Amino acid sequence: MRTPAVYLTVLVIATCGLVYELVAGTLASYVLGDSVTQFSTVIGAYLSAMGIGSWLSGYLQRGIAFRFVQVEFAVALIGGLSAPALFLAFGAAPDLFRLVLYGLVLVIGILVGLEIPLVLRLLKDVVEFKDLVARVLAVDYLGALFASVLFPIVMVPELGLVRTSVLLGLLNAVVGLWSTWLFRPLLGSPGLLRAQGAVACAILTAAFAYSDRLTELSEEGLYADPVVYTKSTRYQRIVMTRTGHHFQLFLNGQLQFSSADEYRYHEALVQPAFAARPQAGRVLILGGGDGLAAREVLKHAGVRELVLVDLDPEMTRLAKDNVMLRELNAGALSDPRVQVVNEDALIWLQHERSLFDLAFVDFPDPHSHSLGKLYTSHFYALLRRRLDPELGLAAVQSTSPLLARRSFWCINRTMEAAGFFVRPYHALVPSFGEWGFALGGVSPFETPAEPALASLRSLDGPSLRALFVLGPDMGPLPAEVNRLNNQVLVRYYEEEWRRWN
Amino acid sequence: MLAALAGAAGASACVGRTPSGRRVAGSIVGGAHALGHRLRDLGSLPLPSRREEIPVAILGAGLAGLSAAWTFERAGLRDFTVLELEDAPGGTARFGTGPVSPYPWAAHYVPVPPSSNRALVALLEEVGAITGRDPAGAPVYAEDVLVREPEERVFFRGEWYEGLLPRAGIEPEDAEALHRFEARMRAFAGERDAAGRRAFDLPRRRSSPDPRWTGLDALSFGDWLEREGLRGERLRWFAEYGTRDDFGATLAQTSAWAGIHYYAARLATPDSESADVLTWPEGNGRLVSHLASRAGVRLRTRALVLDVTPREGSVDVTWLDAALGETVLTRAEHVVCALPRFLAARVIAPWQERPPAFLGETVYTPWMVANLTLSDRPRSHGYPLCWDNVLYGSPSLGYVVATHQSGGDHGATVFTYYWPLVDDDPRRAREELLATNWETWMARILGDLRRAHPGLESLIERVDVYLWGHAMARPRPGFLWGEALRESARPLGRIHFAHTDLSGMALCEEAQDWGVRAAEAVLRARGATFTSLVS
Known part of the structure; x- marks a missing residue:
């Protein structure tokens, strides 16, 4: 097993994990307003869910590598589709939005929380413990840095929330697929896993290709034209849309x-x-x-x-x-x-x-x-x-x-x-x-x-x-x-x- | 000793934490009960250090006493004094002030009176609630004094609904019973006796004494509903909300005559709409301010009446001027005693020697009223925030929004929250009221409101609590048309009585009517010429 490659995997999954969290926090602030509350509660729920995930990892006895890859696929799918899912939820059932939000944050947090303990266990016989902990955690934190810098500067302005989340999900799935080769010696037969990975990649690729349509179906889809500005104020929700040379202003959905x-x-x-x-x-x-x-x-x-x-x-x-x-x-x-x-x-x-x-x-x-x-x-x-x-x-x-x-x-x-x-x-x-x-x-x-x-x-x-x-x-x-x-x-x-x- | 007594009145500041640990400031108002209790235990009467003579003394500056002063003032009799125990006038129409809005401490609205209630129409005209007359000569009320829509809503099974009675998921039998109930009340509104008097009228003394209707007084409202087959959970709740709200009494504690009066007297005819309602941010405090300003310096607050002794051709009133710490003897030619019965019972000297039987007959409900100052309107699900907001099935009466009438729909506000303690044993309820500390009251209020307003706690800036030991007399079965009440209103020589306690129903119309009539009786006795507002 090539340990540097495993560190690279850890770097990618750490980046993805933090991005899902940022997507949830941003999206919640975006539709509910009050970003301090939204970010605080999302981060709190996410970190505690990671704690649950770490604790649950103790119950996984055998087939650690197999489980690790499956966790990657699951987090790729759920995290990747979280932004379109949240937008759709807000459009379809605003009252249930918080339920969906914290439900997703909880599940993603638990899955991400499983990752690092599983990686540590995978490498524990290959690398000396003190070096292992030092390197894996260092790379993990480095990933968080990447995510927190790239998210506001590149991802959101260039891709928007939906594409960002789907793209990172896809990256996550690819890394999962790649790790079936990386951990080949530890996996029994990788055929089934690779098939699962391919399905996850296909779903996320399709989601990425249709992300424009997904966006339309969401709250933004309530408006005939692309939304270029939204703000929830104390009094109303302001939305601006744009078509060609013209733009429209809506207050509480009314033109x-x-x-x-x-x-x-x-x-x-x-x-x-x-x-x-x-x-x-x-x-x-x-x-x-x-x-x-x-x-x-x-x-x-x-x-x-x-x-x-x-x-x-x-x-x-x-x-x-x-x-x-x-x-x-x-x-x-x-x-x-x-x-x-x-x-x-x-x-x-x-x-x-x-x-x-x-x-x-x-x-x-x-x-x-x-x-x-x-x-x-x-x-x-x-x-x-x-x-x-x-x-x-x-x-x-x-x-x-x-x-x-x-x-x-x-x-x-x-x-x-x-x-x-x-x-x-x-x-x-x-x-x-x-x-x-x-x-x-x-x-x-x-x-x-x-x-x-x-x-x-x-x-x-x-x-x-x-x-x-x-x-x-x-x-x-x-x-x-x-x-x-x-x-x-x-x-x-x-x-x-x-x-x- | 007496000066120390007087210092016990007023508000005491409190600071505490909500159940979730938020620090909130506030106060408990209504400390005069402690004063009253110690007054009760005061031994002999102190010697006066000052004497004065005056044609008329009015004891008590609630709405009845202030209305008496107003009547004297209008009739040109300007030589009177009004003695009030508390540090502010108004009695149960008192109000409070704060940075957000003034707010009521109890009575908070007046139904638009019929033109025949000339005294109330005259008062409303003076306070600017009437802007003109329609072609038929009927008063036109100012739009900003009539309750602004949306007026009332009720919280029921997780959602707010328009109106006082939730109709969501109502059983057909329940709906039918409600319909019949309304039809019965409308029919009562149209009934008159041979002399043309309405069966149920306001003020109460105008109602027909015909036993066809007064016989209903022997029955409880609950029993009457049962007898008429008016059953169903919603109807019972709705009817009891009415009796708790107006009388501080359960269905079983309210006379059927009073229960019906609540609905029938407010309908001009069987086909008319229920009377519109007039209100101000400070509730009936607006009327108090106006009346107090007319009384001017003749109104003395922190004036504790200790003794009222009839003499030959005069009445001696001994009272403590708490501001100066001295005892004063005021010799008045006439006295209007506008004190609640339980206080009058302690100061009228002849009653000390031979207590008349009627004194023990008045039963008082204690109330807790809280004003919650909020930094913003709480979120709620369903029908939007109204003036009156009621929680179905709650022991409280819900809350009234003090800022509603000011016209704003956003930002800081004050909720006035009402809770009558309707126990069968009012003495025990009173003990519980006074023994419950501020923090516990706050927890109870938040516990009650939380289900309708999750997140309310984070908006609370202040909680000010008023403990009313004797908020209102209960119109219990047999009381309104019984001998005791009739006896208790009879003048005692030169002492004329005025108070809603003498009606057995604590309504603004009754308070004013008693005050005006007592004052007019004095004016007549003095041979003054004036135009009566009540005859």
Whole structure:
């Protein structure tokens, strides 16, 4: 038996073992957030499982070499497929994710824990004990160093988590197969073992070839396009996907915009109000953490000050720092006129005392009570008090007048109940469909007729006027006023969207 | 000696560890029970070092006493004093403050009253809960004072459900019994006697005395449900949740009349929705703050009433001014005694000589109320966090979220957690309440909440516990329409009584009604002209 070759084996399996652990820790942080907790618990579970493995090795009496090779194949398969398995588990049953995670960590840890004791026993008659322990452990720790350096610098950026785990699994299986030659004298008949190794290698090769498909099936597969960014914040899950030249932003799985046609939405949200009040100087945006409504506002030279209130600091940071987003919103959130406040808009309105000329309300649709409260008469009454008593206008995104017609009219009616003079309007945004807005004035106002800017992509005089014409299939429906103490809008919205899904 | 006594009141700070070893700070509030107990053992009355004369003295600054002061103030009688034992007014409507939010210490909501309850409507108008009138003249309530949706949820078999009653996996018979129960309560809401009085009304004194309904008082609510064939585990739990919540009593300890009153009195007609609920982050503490501000410096806290002796044409009130450590004799032309019965029993001098039979008739439930300050909302499975959060099958009543009404849905919060000690022997329950230390209460609370909120412990910043030895009088069978209660409300010369104990039901509407009526009786006796809020 060539002992240097055995040390090389140990180096590879040590590297693989640590990589599986890093994959589990990273993946858990990635989907669950709170990386300190995830890494601590994964490492803890893994190390203790290794302890169990070492202890269990004492019960293996005969055929140590045979067992060692089998352990290699098992760890190759389970460790190699752990990343796709975890992604799939999170996509299919998020509640069971932790169970699958710690289950896998436990099994892999036990198998890895068996490895070193078995190697020591294999070599104990060939190498003197003190040298054996010294060398095997030194190589083992060296492998850990390789893994911990290569994982963040090369593997994750170049390969991604799924490919990294499958590739290391494959390497692990190949080493297992190779050791059937290495330990040939200690193995009875290696034929069966080699067949097993070949099967493991075949499975992992296939997994590697299909790793793109596996990724799609996972949480990333929930989105039509490749995921380029994800973040679980305290408040929501932010995902960005990309296709060709365009990218999309999702919050909690709901599309917020596609860069292909967001200009239609944001021009429609912002520009009609400016058409009515071209001189507006002090502007408020509630929601709109992506900075795209801010971009539209800042096109107007008269704007001296823009306050943007968005709950999630991670969202506004992303809008400021992410290259794609920053380019799309023209660096709006870095503009010196902009002040970003990260607070619940309802709470902010309760304590804010200054006045604004225009306000733009751009929240996700009212699919939960904590969003529904931002569409209540109480909210609009607070908003109204923050607007100039004569010229103040607020434009509110008010979901689809076609797909959620009663919800759309409920928002309209609720704004009226809070004292706004409301003119509803709509725009076609292909990514969303027919989309609705409400322009509310503190005092009565004329329907805007001419945009204040000539450079808009989707709006000129005639098309601006056309926004305020709603066809009969979007006409008024009776709806209750959405109040803090009834939240009827959440119910309307759920009922209406259920019909389309 | 007396100064040392007074020092025993207030909060005592605590630091301890949760079952998993997390260090948590907090306090035990409600130390005045120790004071009361030592007062009970005080021998002879100390000699006064100061004397004063005043037209009216109000004893006790709970909602009843404060409402009396409010009535005097509105009627232009400004020469009164209010004496309160604790360091803050409010009684069981007291509230606490902290860095996150103010929070209630007990009473935490008021059902929207019918327009006919002019006193309560007037008070709510003063605190800004009413923003205007609808075309029919009915008050319009401020949206941020009405409980914000989602209002209530219940934890049942590992998941939170909307509403107070879980319907998951309910047996058809159970569902049918619930349906019949609701129909019966609705029917009671519509019943009136020949004089047009409702069978069950609020305040309670407006209810019909017709034995058709008052006869139900002899029966326990549990027996009545059984008699009517209203059975099933869910219904029993639901009904008992109601009696524990409103009365601090089990189904067997609650009179059927009281049990029905809880539902029927809050429905204007058989077809109407149950009354909306008004609340504030500090609960009914908002009303207390307003009433106390109207009383101003005439409200004296840490004022221990020691003796109340009727004289010819006046009443002598001897009390300890704990702030100055001196004994004061206040000679008042009239007294409104708004003390709970168990305290009144110790200070009304004629009762010391010849204790009337009714004194021993009031049974009090002790309560533990805890305010848990959390660094963040705990995770939960199912329906989202509500204002009122109830655990099916728990000995507690669950918790109310103090920050709910402020509008936020993220970040630090305060949970007000309620636990009535409904033992049949309240004396033993009271002993247990006071003997249980802070750390043990914390462990019990966490043990109860843990199943609904795994990981709650890591969010806990403070646990403040209030031990209410005599939180509320129980409307036990036979008590509400019995002789004792009627007798106990009768004025004693120039002493007029006001307290929910005299209704046998610890409701905000009762407290205010007693306070206003006692004050109006005094105003009439003094020949004042005023517009009555209650007649």
